[in-house]
Amino acid sequence: xxxxxxxxxxxxxxxxxxxxxxxxxxxxxxxxxxxxxxxxxxxxxxxxxxxxxxxxxxxxxxxxxxxxxxxxxxxxxxxxxxxxxxxxxxxxxxxxxxxxxxxxxxxxxxxxxxxxxxxxxxxxxxxxxxxxxxxxxxxxxxxxxxxxxxxxxxxxxxxxxxxxxxxxxxxxxxxxxxxxxxxxxxxxxxxxxxxxxxxxxxxxxxxxxxxxxxxxxxxxxxxxxxxxxxxxxxxx
Numbered sequence: 164x165x166x167x168x169x170x171x172x173x174x175x176x177x178x179x180x181x182x183x184x185x186x187x188x189x190x191x192x193x194x195x196x197x198x199x200x201x202x203x204x205x206x207x208x209x210x211x212x213x214x215x216x217x218x219x220x221x222x223x224x225x226x227x228x229x230x231x232x233x234x235x236x237x238x239x240x241x242x243x244x245x246x247x248x249x250x251x252x253x254x255x256x257x258x259x260x261x262x263x264x265x266x267x268x269x270x271x272x273x274x275x276x277x278x279x280x281x282x283x284x285x286x287x288x289x290x291x292x293x294x295x296x297x298x299x300x301x302x303x304x305x306x307x308x309x310x311x312x313x314x315x316x317x318x319x320x321x322x323x324x325x326x327x328x329x330x331x332x333x334x335x336x337x338x339x340x341x342x343x344x345x346x347x348x349x350x351x352x353x354x355x356x357x358x359x360x361x362x363x364x365x366x367x368x369x370x371x372x373x374x375x376x377x378x379x380x381x382x383x384x385x386x387x388x389x390x391x392x393x394x395x396x397x398x399x
Contacts, residue, residue: 199237202227203248206241207292215245215295246309249296257313260320269328273383276351277376280358291363314352321351354379 205227209218220241224234238244259279300306325344329335365371
C-alpha cells in the first residue's frame with residue numbers, strides 16, 4: 164500500500180486524499196545533545212538560585228526558553244533531569260584529576276592536590292551542587308549509585324597518578340606502588356571533598372582556598388616524606 168511506503172520525514176498530509184512532499188529535518192544526535200545540555204544548564208542555574216528541593220520543572224522550563232513539551236521529550240521530571248545534570252557537572256570536573264597525567268615530571272602529591280582544587284571552578288553550581296547531590300544521595304538510591312560511580316571514577320584517576328608518582332619518585336615496583344596507591348586513595352578523595360565543603364560554606368571562599376591549599380601542602384609534604392617504607396597490603 165502507498166501509505167505503508169510513505170517516508171514520514173519526506174511527506175506531510177495535504178488533505179484526505181493526497182500528500183504534500185516536504186523536507187522535514189532529521190533530528191541528529193548532536194542536536195539532541197545540544198538540547199539536553201540547554202535544559203541541564205537551565206536546571207543548574209535554577210538550582211544555584213533556589214536549591215534543588217525548591218526548584219520546580221516550571222522554573223526550569225521558563226529558564227530554558229523552551230516549551231514544556233520540548234523539555235519533557237528529554238526528561239520525564241525533575242529527578243531525571245537533576246541526575247543527568249549532576250553527572251555532567253561532576254564528570255566535567257574530573258578533568259582536573261585526569262590532567263595530572265599530562266605533567267612531566269609528575270608533580271609531588273602536595274602540589275598535585277593544590278593543582279586539582281585550584282582547577283575546580285567556583286560559581287553558582289560548583290562546588291555547592293556536589294554537596295546537594297551527596298545530601299540527596301544519602302536517602303535516594305538512584306542518586307547514591309550515580310555518586311558512587313563518579314567517586315569511583317575519580318578514585319581511578321587518583322590511583323593511576325599516585326602509582327605512577329610512587330614508581331617514578333621512589334623507584335617502587337608496580338605491584339607495591341599499586342597497593343600503596345590503593346591505601347592512599349580514600350584520603351586524597353577526602354581532601355578534595357573537604358575542600359568543596361569548606362569553600363561552599365565559607366564567607367570568604369578565596370581566603371579559604373588559599374588556606375586550604377597551604378594546609379594540604381604542609382600535610383602531604385610531611386606525610387609522604389618517607390613514603391615507600393611501608394607497602395603492606397591495602398585494606399579491603
